[in-house]
Amino acid sequence: MQRYVVRRVAALAVTLLFVSLLVFVVVRVLPGDPALIILGLEASPDSVARVRQALGLDQPIPVQYARWVGQALRGDLGRSIQYDLPVGTLILSRLTVTLPLTLLAAGFMIAAAIPLGVFAATRHRRWGDYLTMTLSQLGVAVPGFWAGLLLILLFSVRLGWMQSGGFDGWGAGLWHGLRSLLLPAVALGLFQFAVLARTTRSALLEVLREEYVKTARAKGVAERTVLFRHALRNALIPIVTVAGIQLGQLLAGSIILESVFYLPGLGRLTLAAISARDLPVVQGVVLFVACMIVIVNAAVDILYGILDPRIRYG
Amino acid sequence: MADPSISDPLSPLGRGQGEGSQGEGSQGEGPRGEGPRGEGPRREGPRREGPPRRARALRHVTLVVGLVITLALLVTAAVSVVYTPHDPLEMSIATRLQGPSAAHLLGTDQFGRDLLSRIMQGAITSILVGVIAVGIGMAVGGVFGIVSGYFGGWLDEGFMRLVDAIQGFPAILSALLLTAVFKPTLTISMVAIGIAFLPVFARLTRASFLEFRDRDFVVAARALGAGDRALIGRHILPNTLPPLIVQATISFPVAILAEAGLSYLGLGTQPPNPSWGLMLKEAQGFLGLNPWYAIFPGGAIALTVLGLNLLGDGLRDVLDPKTASS
Numbered sequence: 001m002q003r004y005v006v007r008r009v010a011a012l013a014v015t016l017l018f019v020s021l022l023v024f025v026v027v028r029v030l031p032g033d034p035a036l037i038i039l040g041l042e043a044s045p046d047s048v049a050r051v052r053q054a055l056g057l058d059q060p061i062p063v064q065y066a067r068w069v070g071q072a073l074r075g076d077l078g079r080s081i082q083y084d085l086p087v088g089t090l091i092l093s094r095l096t097v098t099l100p101l102t103l104l105a106a107g108f109m110i111a112a113a114i115p116l117g118v119f120a121a122t123r124h125r126r127w128g129d130y131l132t133m134t135l136s137q138l139g140v141a142v143p144g145f146w147a148g149l150l151l152i153l154l155f156s157v158r159l160g161w162m163q164s165g166g167f168d169g170w171g172a173g174l175w176h177g178l179r180s181l182l183l184p185a186v187a188l189g190l191f192q193f194a195v196l197a198r199t200t201r202s203a204l205l206e207v208l209r210e211e212y213v214k215t216a217r218a219k220g221v222a223e224r225t226v227l228f229r230h231a232l233r234n235a236l237i238p239i240v241t242v243a244g245i246q247l248g249q250l251l252a253g254s255i256i257l258e259s260v261f262y263l264p265g266l267g268r269l270t271l272a273a274i275s276a277r278d279l280p281v282v283q284g285v286v287l288f289v290a291c292m293i294v295i296v297n298a299a300v301d302i303l304y305g306i307l308d309p310r311i312r313y314g
Numbered sequence: 315m316a317d318p319s320i321s322d323p324l325s326p327l328g329r330g331q332g333e334g335s336q337g338e339g340s341q342g343e344g345p346r347g348e349g350p351r352g353e354g355p356r357r358e359g360p361r362r363e364g365p366p367r368r369a370r371a372l373r374h375v376t377l378v379v380g381l382v383i384t385l386a387l388l389v390t391a392a393v394s395v396v397y398t399p400h401d402p403l404e405m406s407i408a409t410r411l412q413g414p415s416a417a418h419l420l421g422t423d424q425f426g427r428d429l430l431s432r433i434m435q436g437a438i439t440s441i442l443v444g445v446i447a448v449g450i451g452m453a454v455g456g457v458f459g460i461v462s463g464y465f466g467g468w469l470d471e472g473f474m475r476l477v478d479a480i481q482g483f484p485a486i487l488s489a490l491l492l493t494a495v496f497k498p499t500l501t502i503s504m505v506a507i508g509i510a511f512l513p514v515f516a517r518l519t520r521a522s523f524l525e526f527r528d529r530d531f532v533v534a535a536r537a538l539g540a541g542d543r544a545l546i547g548r549h550i551l552p553n554t555l556p557p558l559i560v561q562a563t564i565s566f567p568v569a570i571l572a573e574a575g576l577s578y579l580g581l582g583t584q585p586p587n588p589s590w591g592l593m594l595k596e597a598q599g600f601l602g603l604n605p606w607y608a609i610f611p612g613g614a615i616a617l618t619v620l621g622l623n624l625l626g627d628g629l630r631d632v633l634d635p636k637t638a639s640s
Contacts, residue, residue, distance in 0.1 A: 010543050018479030026491050037495060077573060141620035143571050143579050145614035146594060149601070164601075191571075252484040256575050271579065274494045282494040287601060292483035297412070297481060 012298040019294055022071065023287045024065050027279065028057075038081060038277050077284035078197055082276045089230035089271060097167055098265035101181050101257070102250045103300050105189035109250070110243060113193045117200025117239075118232065124205060132197065139194025144253055148260035150186035155183060165261035184261040188253050192246040201243045203235040210234075244300030248293035327369045327564065343486050362620050376626025383621025391437035400428035402588055411604040425595065432588040433614050439500070439589045440618065443582070444569040446504045448562050452512025456558070459519025464527060464546055473525065474520070485510040486561045486571040489581040501584035507572045511565050517560055522554035563626035568621040572614050 027034060035051040036043065052058050056067060071078070113182035120132035138140045148175065156164040207213065208231050216226045256265030261266075266285055273281035371630070399419070407425035413421045420429040458477060462470040489506035496502060526532060535549050576582035577591030586594060592612040597608035 011478075014475045015478040015482075019482050022479060022483070023491065026495055033494075078412035137620060137623060138616070141567075141616045141623060143574050143578075143591075143612065143615055143619075145575060146608075150599060151593060153605055155604065171475055180401050194574050203438065229400075249481075249484060252486050255486050255490070259579055270490050274490065277494075279494055282490060284489050285485075286491045290479075290480075290486055293484070294479060295459065297478070308444060 001306070005302060008298065008302045008305070012295065015294055015298070016291055019286060019290050020069050021253060023290070024068060024181050027283050028061065028064060033057075034279050036314040038279055040277065049281075071285065077287065078280035080273070080278055080281045082273065082278040082281070085214060087280050091266065091285060091288055094264065094266045094269045096170060097181075097263050098258070098267070099252070100177075100253050101185055101188065101254050101263065101265060102247070104178070104181055104185035105192075105250050105254070106243075106247055108185055108247065109196055110208075112189075113196035114200050114239065117197045118204060118227070120201040121198070121204035121208065122227065126205050127307070132201070136194040136261075139190055142190060143189050144191055144257045147190050148184060148257055151183045152260070165263065167261075167263045180261075180263070184254075184257045186262060187260070188250060188257045191253075194248060195276055196239070196243055196246060200235070200239050201239045204231060207231045207235045237304070238296040240307075241300055241304050244303070245297060248296045251289060251292060251296075339514060373627075376624050377632060379640070380621050380624030380626070380628050384625045386438055387441070387618050387621060388538060390434050391441055394431070394434035398431035398434050399426070400431045402427060403433040403586055404428070411600055412608050413496025413604060420610045423593070423602060423604075423607055424600055429593075429610055432593060433590065433611055435588040436590045436593065436611065436614065437535075437618070439577075439583055440570045440573055440615075441588065442506065443500065443504050443573040444566050445568045447507035447509060447573070448565045450504065451565065452515045452558060452562060455512040456518035456519045459521075459550075460523060460546060462516065462522025463520035464542070466524075466527075466551070470520075477516045480509060481513045483509055486581075487578075489576050489579075493581045498581050498584060500583050500587075502523065503573050503576045506576065508614025509567050510572065511569070514561060514565070517557065518557050519554055522557060523550055526550045526553050544583060545610070560630055562628075563622075563629060567622035567626070568620070570615065570619055 033048075033052075034055060034059060035048045038051055039047060047306075056064055059067070075088055079085070080087055080090055083090060115133055116135075120129045123129045124134075134171060152164045155162045162179070165180075167180045168176060210231075212310070213231055216230050218225075221230070237266070255270065256264060258265040258267040259271065266289065270282055270285045273279075273285075335435035404427060406422075407420050408426065409418070410424055410426040411422060412418060412426075415421070418428050418430065420433065423429060423432070446592075455477075459472050462473040462477075481624070484613050485503075485507045488501055491504045492506060530546060532549050537543060555606045573582060573589070574594070577589040578595045580595065581591035586597075593611040594608060597604075598612065600607055
């Protein structure tokens, strides 16, 4: 067990190194001079030279990479040109919006998908099942940002119950903040909710066919107990795996939903940075989010191995 | 998903977004439907399952509905090359932001351009980006998978860690980085979405190559003096295609979702080219004035993705009853 975990963590370290290399290659090695991207094509050679020196672009490429990774490991992701603040500080401040949004969407997804999946599985090939599957077909067809627009259309334009977006910060109170994140979280979680509901249904159906379920029923164990104590617990392994992978996708998806609802999170920070040619911010955010996703995926993988020994020795 | 999530492409996306999760959702549902017939529907005690015949009929409904929607999409895209009710670029301030009417079946946008005509042309963008993005993911991922699965060892280890790393880049993330370095273009969305699909195709190809590498017919061919190129190209590769094709049908709608998301953010198609995502971005400023403007392009996306998903599910069930979803 310990050796398994150590091996996986070592693999994760290599993977993260590859992540940094990919970001570095796009920004520094592909044709396109970061100094020119930042300053614009009309910049004077003098200022270009100054920016190049400030960014360390006059050094050999491997040296640049080593320096950049070394700094990133110490939490230094460079300095924003637009705000003149450390990129790490900017990311942390914007995470106070992005992270709650992602977690709220994940909470919505899990709270809705698992009961619905269980419902469908217990009504296999009957109308409740077909209805649920139809709903989930619609769920995976509707783009999250369009769902967001429709929610705005309904709740703020038509009914006037909520503002159409914006975020006043957590200073205005917990409930006030959560209220602004509610609609975006629903729109963000919709697609993944539909995927997870289908996963839950199929995982549970799989387990319900097992011999031990038949045995439990034959013994006269109450159907509720069979379902929740015997079947669902074993079905949870694939469900948790899929849900874990979805967490990373929700984080990436929040970038779009922040734009729909004008939330000042990581996504809007990055889009604004692109317009302002603030390359260090874009580079920092992309590196950060990609690492987060890779780490979550690896954690799910390791957890899977711990829960299911067949994976560990397979 | 795909995510890809699409995650997702968006991940989608992904999704990327669209990575594996959606595939598992529909593919991994195991042998049901036509499954072990002998056990019959009564094995769940007092609760009764619907008759299998109903399930089979439903499967055909899925396929037919999916086929009809997909054909409608293709016909729309093809027709829009030669005919649209109005010129999609023709502006008319007098008739801006109108709801549906006889003159403009789906209404007009903020420049008075005909929405139906623009949505029709948007279909081309979606199909084009979807096909090329899936192609990129399949080709590059396929090469990764071949190297990993055929040669194995350190090469395998290295390539799979690289694939793990690439999995950290849903379409949206690659698109942000590429747009910051280059200019936002259609090519960037294709490449970004293609990158998001790379891991799933790499893993599938690798798995097939691992499966076939030591089969008797491959060993025999090698003993007869076939080189690596012949073994890979002539003997193993053809056997790996079916799962890849199935994955492509799962990925295509995820790619369309991802394209819409990217162009909504302004990272993909640029105006005045019609793209569904871009239209929604512009419609957002006029939600109070013409809500239809925000409804129809999104409806086009949802209908397209629904049709492609249904078609994919239906085809998989018909072609491969063993992994049929019910």
